[in-house]
Amino acid sequence: MSAIPWIILFTPLAAAAVILFLGRFSKLLSAGLAIGSAAVGCVLSWWLFAQPDPGETARFYWLDFGEALRIPIGVTVDHLSKVMLVVVTTIATLVFTYSVGYMKTEEGYWRYFAGLSLFLFSMLGIVLADNFVMMFIFWELVGVSSYILIGHYFKKESAADAAKQAFIVNRIGDFGFMLGILLLWAATGTLMFSELTGRVAEFASNPIYLTVACVLVFCGTVGKSAQMPLHVWLPNSMEGPTPVSSLLHAATMVAAGVYMLARIFPILHAVPVALDVIAWVGGITCFAAALMATQQDDIKRILAYSTISQLGYMVLGVASATSADVPMFHLFTHAFFKCLLFLCAGSVIVGMHHEQNIWKMGALKNKMPFTFLAMVVGSLALSGCPLFSGYYSKDLIIEFAVVKYPFLGWLSVATAGLTAFYTFRLIFVVFLGKPKDDHAKHAQESPLVMLVPLACLALPAWVAGYGFVEKFFFHVEEPANVPHLLHPVLLVLFAAGVLSAFLLYRGADKDPVSIPFFANRLYIDNVYGWIVKNIQDGGATVLSWADRWIVDLLVVQVPSKLAWACGFVLRFLQVGNIQAYVFFFGAGVVGLLYFLIMR
Amino acid sequence: MPTLANYLIVSGLLFSIGLAGVLLRRNILIIFMGLELMLNAANLSLVAFSRFNLGQDGLPGYNAQVLVFFIITVAAAEVAVGLAIIVALYRMRQTTHVEDLDTLKF
Numbered sequence: 051m052s053a054i055p056w057i058i059l060f061t062p063l064a065a066a067a068v069i070l071f072l073g074r075f076s077k078l079l080s081a082g083l084a085i086g087s088a089a090v091g092c093v094l095s096w097w098l099f100a101q102p103d104p105g106e107t108a109r110f111y112w113l114d115f116g117e118a119l120r121i122p123i124g125v126t127v128d129h130l131s132k133v134m135l136v137v138v139t140t141i142a143t144l145v146f147t148y149s150v151g152y153m154k155t156e157e158g159y160w161r162y163f164a165g166l167s168l169f170l171f172s173m174l175g176i177v178l179a180d181n182f183v184m185m186f187i188f189w190e191l192v193g194v195s196s197y198i199l200i201g202h203y204f205k206k207e208s209a210a211d212a213a214k215q216a217f218i219v220n221r222i223g224d225f226g227f228m229l230g231i232l233l234l235w236a237a238t239g240t241l242m243f244s245e246l247t248g249r250v251a252e253f254a255s256n257p258i259y260l261t262v263a264c265v266l267v268f269c270g271t272v273g274k275s276a277q278m279p280l281h282v283w284l285p286n287s288m289e290g291p292t293p294v295s296s297l298l299h300a301a302t303m304v305a306a307g308v309y310m311l312a313r314i315f316p317i318l319h320a321v322p323v324a325l326d327v328i329a330w331v332g333g334i335t336c337f338a339a340a341l342m343a344t345q346q347d348d349i350k351r352i353l354a355y356s357t358i359s360q361l362g363y364m365v366l367g368v369a370s371a372t373s374a375d376v377p378m379f380h381l382f383t384h385a386f387f388k389c390l391l392f393l394c395a396g397s398v399i400v401g402m403h404h405e406q407n408i409w410k411m412g413a414l415k416n417k418m419p420f421t422f423l424a425m426v427v428g429s430l431a432l433s434g435c436p437l438f439s440g441y442y443s444k445d446l447i448i449e450f451a452v453v454k455y456p457f458l459g460w461l462s463v464a465t466a467g468l469t470a471f472y473t474f475r476l477i478f479v480v481f482l483g484k485p486k487d488d489h490a491k492h493a494q495e496s497p498l499v500m501l502v503p504l505a506c507l508a509l510p511a512w513v514a515g516y517g518f519v520e521k522f523f524f525h526v527e528e529p530a531n532v533p534h535l536l537h538p539v540l541l542v543l544f545a546a547g548v549l550s551a552f553l554l555y556r557g558a559d560k561d562p563v564s565i566p567f568f569a570n571r572l573y574i575d576n577v578y579g580w581i582v583k584n585i586q587d588g589g590a591t592v593l594s595w596a597d598r599w600i601v602d603l604l605v606v607q608v609p610s611k612l613a614w615a616c617g618f619v620l621r622f623l624q625v626g627n628i629q630a631y632v633f634f635f636g637a638g639v640v641g642l643l644y645f646l647i648m649r
Numbered sequence: 650m651p652t653l654a655n656y657l658i659v660s661g662l663l664f665s666i667g668l669a670g671v672l673l674r675r676n677i678l679i680i681f682m683g684l685e686l687m688l689n690a691a692n693l694s695l696v697a698f699s700r701f702n703l704g705q706d707g708l709p710g711y712n713a714q715v716l717v718f719f720i721i722t723v724a725a726a727e728v729a730v731g732l733a734i735i736v737a738l739y740r741m742r743q744t745t746h747v748e749d750l751d752t753l754k755f
Contacts, residue, residue: 625754626751626754627747627748627751628750629747632671632672633672636668
């Protein structure tokens with residue numbers, strides 16, 4: 051029983067290791083091992099979910115410096131981690147299976163599957179971690195494995211750059227995360243999640259310290275879950291293979307930030323100011339990302355911005371809800387429909403021979419009917435159409451947000467309308483209208499190995515928000531005093547979004563609206579480019595000067611030349627005459643004696 | 650009756666002669682002999698100290714004399730090694746003149 055979480059955790063790592071060494075000899079072995087390990091994890095996770103919480107589980111001490119600092123490696127098995135395990139392993143199994151079809155003709159097959167398994171291992175480590183240090187270790191492992199996978203086509207410069215950017219931007223957030231962990235540890239003397247909650251309450255007399263610590267911990271989420279202003283890596287990570295994007299966006303990477311917030315939910319709710327910061331970051335991210343999504347031309351980038359927007363909802367939900375189950379519920383439904391959307395996009399991309407520009411597609415409805423259906427289900431769920439999963443979970447967050455933070459709440463209501471607009475813009479341009487490219491004319495439906503995961507995901511994307519599913523996984527209570535106007539407004543906005551997308555994009559050959567401010571992603575990437583180019587390069591120039599003239603010259607060259615000069619002078623003592631040496635020696639002895647005795 | 654000072658003066662003279670030989674002579678064998686002379690000057694002063702340092706029973710202190718035996722033994726070994734080196738050197742360079750041996754020079 052107590053070994054089950056460990057088995058779930060380490061099976062993917064073992065698979066990754068074997069694939070790394072033997073995978074190059076057999077495609078079947080690579081894919082089989084990866085899917086097998088994920089499936090084992092999936093079955094065990096569901097089984098574990100059905101078991102009661104075991105309470106204390108075994109842990110061992112990785113570093114032990116006595117009472118002052120003990121760093122354990124242990125697993126938490128509670129309601130939160132069990133739900134997350136189920137989501138992660140289920141999504142992973144489906145995406146791994148889908149990858150077999152998607153990657154069939156791609157190079158680096160074994161490298162890809164080894165990376166996927168490592169990715170799964172890292173994410174499971176975050177889910178199961180029972181203390182901050184262990185979570186941080188796996189947090190970084192997720193960063194590394196995402197680097198490997200986003201840079202899968204590393205011969206393409208943009209892919210290599212995107213991988214680097216994802217890693218570096220995440221590191222910025224992770225640095226704050228680490229500082230936050232250290233501050234919390236310094237204040238409370240413990241790293242265990244289970245002990246932290248109580249100890250933080252004792253420390254409430256110093257709210258500023260706690261606020262700083264919690265906001266720094268939240269920085270980890272800002273990086274990993276792509277919140278403003280560190281969201282730039284997520285759209286660029288679309289350079290990776292599409293199943294990787296799917297995994298990244300649904301279960302294994304961006305969800306980690308929200309999951310971490312849910313894990314420390316009681317701590318955060320002891321610190322109101324930190325919650326305000328979190329709410330504002332989440333709300334602004336949610337709205338701004340939706341604005342950016344409305345003007346993108348790349349099918350995957352549109353979905354990427356929608357992910358950022360939905361993550362903004364979840365973060366806002368963490369700040370405004372009374373229970374961690376509310377954001378987790380949205381994470382849960384989002385995992386299914388976003389994974390579905392990405393896999394559909396992958397199917398479209400394969401059908402279009404790796405063309406990703408939506409303005410070269412069109413009329414794929416007849417060529418790829420199954421993908422079209424799945425995509426419509428995913429889009430309805432994403433845009434919050436009633437009776438689809440996203441409607442229930444997103445509305446819950448919006449309700450809480452409207453009650454606690456009215457401005458951000460109504461901003462997120464407006465975002466819901468935008469979501470419907472950009473999602474159906476995608477549908478109308480890609481699947482309806484007329485084909486705009488030869489590839490679109492000759493597109494073919496994807497193979498069965500890719501369609502089966504779509505079908506498996508379409509069902510939960512549809513029903514995962516229904517009451518019986520929600521009761522099964524979560525315990526959510528609706529907030530009181532929700533404005534009566536809210537639900538009609540949401541419905542109207544949804545209808546208005548779909549309708550305006552229909553009117554604008556029905557049969558359009560090119561984008562009828564052009565808002566460069568949104569298309570250029572609010573110029574945030576440009577600002578970062580400017581910062582890197584001027585400030586960072588300027589700093590690098592100064593440092594390079596200091597390195598050359600201070601370190602190299604003053605610290606290294608000058609002493610070395612000085613030693614050489616001393617040696618040069620002393621070399622003249624080497625006259626080559628034994629008796630002269632004896633004389634020097636004798637003179638030295640006499641001098642030394644004189645110095646010692648007569649001093 | 651000679652005093653300790655007489656012995657020490659003789660010992661000092663012997664040491665100076667030996668040092669002068671080491672510093673001034675050019676034949677490596679003579680230098681070697683100078684070295685031996687310096688060792689024996691030290692031996693002489695040790696024996697003299699022993700002779701003039703009588704204990705309460707009227708016997709001299711033997712520590713210095715034992716040390717002299719050690720020095721003689723070590724000197725014998727040193728001579729064997731030193732002469733062997735000189736012979737090897739002569740075979741190689743056909744000279745015992747130190748001014749011809751100046752390879753270790755800047």
